[in-house]
Amino acid sequence: MINRILFLMFLMLAACKPDPEKDLFTEVPSSHSQINFENTLQDSKTLNALDYMYFYDGGGVSAGDINNDGLPDIYFTANKGPNKLYLNKGNFIFEDITDKAGVSGNSDWNTGTVMVDINGDGLLDIYVCAVVGILGFEGHNELFINNGDLTFSEQSAQYNLNIKSQANNVAFFDYDKDGDLDMYLLNEGKHSAESFGPASNRFIISEGNGDRLLRNDNGKFIDVSKEAGIYSGVNSYGLGVAVADFNNDGWDDIYVSNDFHEDDYYYINQKNGTFSEQLKSRFGKVSRYSMGNDVADINHDGFPDVITLDMMPEEEQFSKSTLSDNDIKYHKIRANLGYSPQFARNMLQINQKGDYFTEIAFYSGVEATDWSWAPLLADYNQDGELDLFVTNGIYRRFNDLDYLKTYTDLATKKNISASRLYDQKALELMPKGAVHNYFYKGNSNLKFEDKSGVWHKNTPTESSGAAYADLDNDGDLDLIINNYNAKPSILKNNSKNNAFLKLSFNAPTKNKFALGTKVIAYHKGQLQFRQLYTSRGFQSSVEPIIHFGFAQEKEIDSLLIIWPDNTSELFKNVKTNQTLVIKPSAKRQIVNYATLFQTNKPWFKKVNDTSFLNINHVENKFSEFDTQTLIPYKVSTQGPAFAVADINNDGKKDLFIGGSTRVEANLYLQNNDHIQLLTPSFFKEDALSEDVDAIFFDADNDGDLDLMVISAGNEFHRKSEPLKDRLYINNGKGKFSKSMDALPIYYENGAFVRTNDVDKDKWLLGEEFRTNSGSEPNGIRSMKSPKDPPFFHSDTYLHPPATWNTQIPHARGGVMNYWFYLLSEGSSGTNDNGDSYNIQPIGIEKGADIIYLASTVYFTALV
Structure with missing residues (x-):
């Protein structure tokens, strides 16, 4: 007893130990930094968020050493101006030199900014993007050339970069390997009848909002978008652009984040001045409202990974009141129009050696950060793992469901229309959207730990553009954040104990800073x-x-x-x-x-056997989301079942491949050089069943292998014949006949079948969760006595928790639902013996491994 008390005291003391990285960042007050810039905007009768959908997006920030004194300086954009340039004087003190430098800008609406040495003289210039041509906005993108004396000259026309479009930002890179910097121009979108058309509309050129690639020809930038294979279409909605050599072939590629329904773009450099857009073949899914993005190697394999942000809230209150994904019909319409799958959440795409990307945001814990803008991957705590910073918040939430319900009311629409799309009360209906920025600590297992509120206090903000720089030259990375209707946040990094290495480059080419290194x-x-x-x-x-x-x-x-x-x-x-x-x-x-970047040799090689071309799983069209709106995922597409065994004792493995409902299963025999469909098929009479699992085993102990097929499917209702499982008996020569009385009569949504070799006569059936029939899952059934009812019911537990719900699909066997929940999420309570317990969470993956072993090994040995 004393030992137990001492152990508990130790745990309590360990839990109270302060985080060694608490307050990793400290905000520098403007009274010290002397940075008094503010991107201030107010809704007006002539311009507001009902007129311009990107009204609340905020401004950008660029960082770099403009006078080569070793201290990075800062440039902020203000949507309605003026922009500001601050000279770093050391010790986080800055001087506003905007007027002297001549860089305040003359455009009506400013957006992104990049510091770049565009002419190769070793001095950083400043490029500023502008939205022009809508809502009366005038101006053009501006290029401020550094004169070397803390003054700049606006020379965008001389470089052919005085572009008039709905520009969001640019990326400079040498795509053609000629030694100078070319430019990708990212443009925002504009709703129109054509922009909501099929994906092929991206080939309809839009001068205003289509992206552009501009090649640097001796200081003149030439639009080569069309011949280079860059989409400049009417359905471009660009909000983020990143450049990297994704496939490590020595030529840099491009990833573009697009808002709304348009796919993101993934351009692979073809090494001949052109790009091939390959998103659909390389990515399984992308963010729906893709905002900013970043690219970095998270898993230490030398291949850059991608993160894109969206608007999925973490807090339950906003999650339930936010417009997010559409129903299944919308996804089908998108697919028919040629678009790729999209979902309204952050996406973390892991690069699989340049071949394809695996999306793991849920696994990594970074899927939901609310209305997010800028992700910045960097090693902020200098422990050797990349961390993640995310800017967050919007002045008003357009996608609030309560607001949308009121705003779309006919009376409200009539009042707004009568006042030129402006009605102060209508705008006031939009709830405010200030949210704290997120800090995530990276770990070596692809997991990110939320350090918001630990590394820096959780203060609700409306932050947009952000940049990192070593503002005080102490080796770690500080953060600069452009806030909406507030002064910028300058966050000093207090990392003290960990080592760093900082590199900059000086190349003897026009690409002086060696971008792309x-x-x-x-x-x-x-x-x-x-x-x-x-x-x-x-x-x-x-x-x-x-x-x-x-x-x-x-x-x-x-x-x-x-x-x-x-x-x-x-x-x-x-x-x-x-x-x-x-x-x-x-x-x-x-x-x-x-x-240098060797990839693993494939474990398998493709067999060029034309016999396999006839094997094609055909899934029936059915969506349970139409009738079961709260179901977490489809259970009508769990097949096809697949089993392999030598059924005719010729020493060669044969194949059973199940069918979906209304598609009969097939059995293939392997011959010397090909496979052959066994005909006539004895599965035709059971074609209505959905085959989700199958196994060959000796059910009748006669020395040959029989076949068990599990039926399921949410298409069927209570006591539907297609839900019956089936046992087919082998006559020893590979000919099967259906056994009519070996199985009990039950109608359940099956999940799996397993066997073991304890007595050579024991096997198990597991059931999926509730179907359209309204029946509950019965857990695991022993088939040692196959006509006995299932015995692993919830009522066999001495003290089942009141919150136990077998409908939640934590595991495929209903008997293990609660076990899986305890292992993955952790809990405390009283066990069957009346003793208290406190289980620490081990996570979904480890919990799933244990449950799988329980269902396939441990439980089978007990029956």
């Missing part, structure tokens, strides 16, 4: 990968440096620098806690990407 840091058998690009997040650009964190390491094994021309050089035994300025040496070597 890759750096691989090797240490103790692990690698960290970075690529230098500054356009990140939303409407913003970061300081043009590469930053690594190395925890407590004083020295790393080596650094591999891969320059934009695909030459490389290796530095060994590199000390940490230093800043290096690297120039290309004469001893560079050409990179062999096939050797």
Whole structure:
């Protein structure tokens, strides 16, 4: 008893231990920083959010050292101006030099900004985007060329970059490998009849809101969008652009986030001045309202991964009152119109060696951050793992369901129409949308730990553009955030104990800052990968440096620098806690990407057997979402069942492939050089059943393999014949006949069948959760005595929790629902013996492994 008390006291003390990274960031007050900029906007009768859907999106920020004094400076855009440039004086004190520098801007509506050395003179210039041509907005994108004396000259016309469009931001990169910087122009969308048409409308050129690729020809930027394969269509809704070499072939590619129904774009560089858009073949799904994005290697394999943000709230209150995904009919319409699957949440796409991407946001815990704008992946705590910062919030929530219900009321619409789409009361109906920004700590297992409120206090804001930079030159990354109707947030990074390595570059080309350079840091058998690009997040650009964190390491094994021309050089035994300025040496070597980024050899090879071409699963069209609106996922498409065994004792494996409802199953025999469909088929009479699992085993102990097929499907109702499972008896020569009396009469939504070899006569059936029939799952049934009823019911438990609900699909066996919940989520209470328990959560994945073993090994041995 004393030991138990001491143990509990130890746990309590451990729980009270403060987080060693508490207050990793401290906000620098404007009274100290002297940054008094504010992006101030108010709804008016001539311009408001009912007229312009991007009215509340906010402004951007760019960071970089404009005077080469070693301290990064800051430029902010204000939607209605003026923009502001602040010179870093050290110690987080800044001087407003906007007027002196001549960079306030003259456009009516400003958006994104990028610092870039566009003319290769070693001085950072400033490019500012503008929305022009709608709502009376005048102006053009502006290019401020650095004169080297803290003054700038607006020269966009000389470079052919005085573009008039609905620009959101740009990305500079050398896509054609000629040594200078080209530009991708990201444009916002505009609703129209054509923009809501089929996906093929992206080929209808739009001068106002179609994206553009501009090639740098000796200082003149030429629009090459059409010949390069870039979509410039009427359904472009660009809100984020990232550049990276996604497939590690030495040529940089492009990822574009699009708002609303338009797919994101994934452009692969073809090395000949053109791009191939490949989103549909490389991504399974994307965010629906894709906002800002970022690209970085999260899992240390040398291939850049992608994160896109959306508007899925974390808090239950907003989750239930927010317009999110449409019903299944909308998704079918989208598919018919040529679009890819979309879902209204953040997406974290893991790059699988350049071949395809696996989406893991739910697994990683970053799927819901509310109305989010800028994701910035960087190692903020310098422990060697990438962390995530997300800006958040909007002045008013357009997608609030209560507001939409009122706003779409006929009387309300009539009043708004009578006043030119402006009605102060109508705007006031929109609830406010201030939300705290998110901080996530990265871990080595692809999981992110929410550190919001720990690394920095949770203050509701309306933040949009953001950038990171080492503002005080102490080696860690600070944050600059452009807020809506408020002064910017300058967050000082207080990381003290962990080591860093900071790199900048000086190249002898027009690409002076060497944008596109890759750096691989090797240490103790692990690698960290970075690529230098500054356009990140939303409407913003970061300081043009590469930053690594190395925890407590004083020295790393080596650094591999891969320059934009695909030459490389290796530095060994590199000390940490230093800043290096690297120039290309004469001893560079050409990179062999096939050797450097080796991919695993495939475990399987494709067999060119034309017999397999006849095997094609056909799924029936049925959607249970129409009648069961709260069902979490479809249970009518759980097939096809598949089983392999030698059924005719010829030494070759044969195949059973189940069918969906109204499609008969098939059995294929393997011959010397091909497979052959067994005819006539004895499954035709059971074609109405949906086959979800099957297994070959010796059911009658006669030495040959019989076949058990499990039936399911939400298409059927109570006591429907197609829900009956089936046992087919083998006559020893591969000919099967259906056994009519071996199974009890029950009508259940099956899930799986398993066997074991304890007595050679025991097998189990597991049932899925509730179907249209309204019947409850009966858990697991033993087939040692197959006509006995299922015995693992909830009423066999001594103290079943009041909240136990077998309809929740935590596991496919209803008997294990609560077990799975306890293991994955954790809980406390009283067990069957009356003793108290406190179970710590181990997560869904580990819990699923345990439940799977229970259902396939441990339980089977007890029956």
